[in-house]
Amino acid sequence: MASIVSYGSYIPRFRVEGGEISRVWGRDLRVGVMTKAIPGPDEDTITMATESARNCLRSVDLDLGKVRALYIGSESHPYAVKPSGTVVAEALGITPDLYMADLEFACKAGSTAIIICSSQVDSGLIEYGLAIGADKAQSSTVDELEFATGSGAASFLIGKKGIVDIESMKSYTTDTPDFWRRDVQKYPSHGGRFTGEPAYFRHVTECAELLMSTMGTEAKDFKYAVFHQPNLKFPSSVGKKLGFKEEQLRPGLLVPEIGNAYAASSLLGLTAALDASEPGDRVLLVSYGSGAGSDAFQLYVNDEIVKFREVKNSRGIRNTSSYIEEKEVLDYSIYAKYSGRYRI
Amino acid sequence: MVGPSRIWREAPSRYRFLGNRCTVCEEVYFPPRQICPKCRRASIGRMEPIQLSGNGEVVTYTVVYDPAVGHELLTPYILAIVKLDEGPRVTSQIVGAGLSEIMIGSRVKTVLRKLREEKGGGEDGGSGDGSGVITYGYKFVLDGQS
Numbered sequence A: 001m002a003s004i005v006s007y008g009s010y011i012p013r014f015r016v017e018g019g020e021i022s023r024v025w026g027r028d029l030r031v032g033v034m035t036k037a038i039p040g041p042d043e044d045t046i047t048m049a050t051e052s053a054r055n056c057l058r059s060v061d062l063d064l065g066k067v068r069a070l071y072i073g074s075e076s077h078p079y080a081v082k083p084s085g086t087v088v089a090e091a092l093g094i095t096p097d098l099y100m101a102d103l104e105f106a107c108k109a110g111s112t113a114i115i116i117c118s119s120q121v122d123s124g125l126i127e128y129g130l131a132i133g134a135d136k137a138q139s140s141t142v143d144e145l146e147f148a149t150g151s152g153a154a155s156f157l158i159g160k161k162g163i164v165d166i167e168s169m170k171s172y173t174t175d176t177p178d179f180w181r182r183d184v185q186k187y188p189s190h191g192g193r194f195t196g197e198p199a200y201f202r203h204v205t206e207c208a209e210l211l212m213s214t215m216g217t218e219a220k221d222f223k224y225a226v227f228h229q230p231n232l233k234f235p236s237s238v239g240k241k242l243g244f245k246e247e248q249l250r251p252g253l254l255v256p257e258i259g260n261a262y263a264a265s266s267l268l269g270l271t272a273a274l275d276a277s278e279p280g281d282r283v284l285l286v287s288y289g290s291g292a293g294s295d296a297f298q299l300y301v302n303d304e305i306v307k308f309r310e311v312k313n314s315r316g317i318r319n320t321s322s323y324i325e326e327k328e329v330l331d332y333s334i335y336a337k338y339s340g341r342y343r344i
Numbered sequence B: 001m002v003g004p005s006r007i008w009r010e011a012p013s014r015y016r017f018l019g020n021r022c023t024v025c026e027e028v029y030f031p032p033r034q035i036c037p038k039c040r041r042a043s044i045g046r047m048e049p050i051q052l053s054g055n056g057e058v059v060t061y062t063v064v065y066d067p068a069v070g071h072e073l074l075t076p077y078i079l080a081i082v083k084l085d086e087g088p089r090v091t092s093q094i095v096g097a098g099l100s101e102i103m104i105g106s107r108v109k110t111v112l113r114k115l116r117e118e119k120g121g122g123e124d125g126g127s128g129d130g131s132g133v134i135t136y137g138y139k140f141v142l143d144g145q146s
């Protein structure tokens, strides 16, 4: 199967603390998110996707003409009609000989982009493809979501031979209306408690078990596991239920620092887990998208990651932890201004 | 109002710093020029596209408190003249940096940002009606910030 040749991340520098949100509304609906990442007013899915993809492509020496596919998964494409990917592709300089489409499947559209790229690589249609998950996560005010939603982007360059081999992938899909946003609506709606058991837990668990039983692997065969992170509780409990220990989850669990970055949530978690990985490690990735479905991947980190990391560091390309550490905490009023909550 | 056709024509230079170079005198231009103003007729047909690094240095800067329409959410913001490593100078915003962090001579690098939205801006309903085309282009951040 195909392989991850390079990856790059981007997290905007602004943060707002959960305590600050609860101070303003007089209610504490925190879900394990200490700070959430806020983009500047001039940032959106397109700009964040571009920055993560630039970090990804600059980490390898590659003739850009060989990148023949680009798929961006997001819940916050800036246009309802007009793709995000065209701008990103032009900014990267990979047009026009290119397969491209924007994807939408709530928070799992980015991992589905990886499935499409690896399938196109495996079929021989393309040599390299770029899969991106990016989101400027929306939430209405005075809602549990406002305490949880973050922002960011993660890009993966997929090719035949790389640094992290995709040993297996699986998808699990049903019609489950746990979370949605109708056309023209600014903020999503959700089914409250219904988002848990029949939605997130069922799809993540079933998809992971399906993958592991096919491959004959168990929790102990993986160094790290990364799950979609809508809050702190869901990925922690699902990991435990599947037999993973806390230390297997910790490196890829970013939700306390940046919140739920929707389509970038589990993918940013994966970049952090890969940053911590050594050759020979296996990593499990399971995304979740409301509506609902999960994608699961069994990944094998090969020897090439050592050289990749050296090159990336020597070029001064930032890794995920650097983005998490460098931050500027905003008060609620500036956060509200940056999020466009004021009418001017 | 900037029409979609101009936005489209200028996209390669504004999105990824595609400049050009006069092969007679080696001068680099950004944005790209039809002919070299130094060599004039001699440069016709001898201008070559060149991919600029997007890295440079702050020559001078000012803090804008009275914003152009559509920039209300960013105010106050830093407007700087940046000398690119390849030679050309550009005027652009520097984002991310706090006002105290920037200095003349600071190393900067390019990032892609939203420059404006037709009919005002504010995609979430901030200051515009959210119906116009969004223009993207380069801004700068302090080196090491992106």
Ligand SMILES: [Zn+2]
Binding pocket: B022, B023, B024, B025, B026, B027, B036, B037, B038, B039, B040, B043
């Ligand atoms: Zn000349």
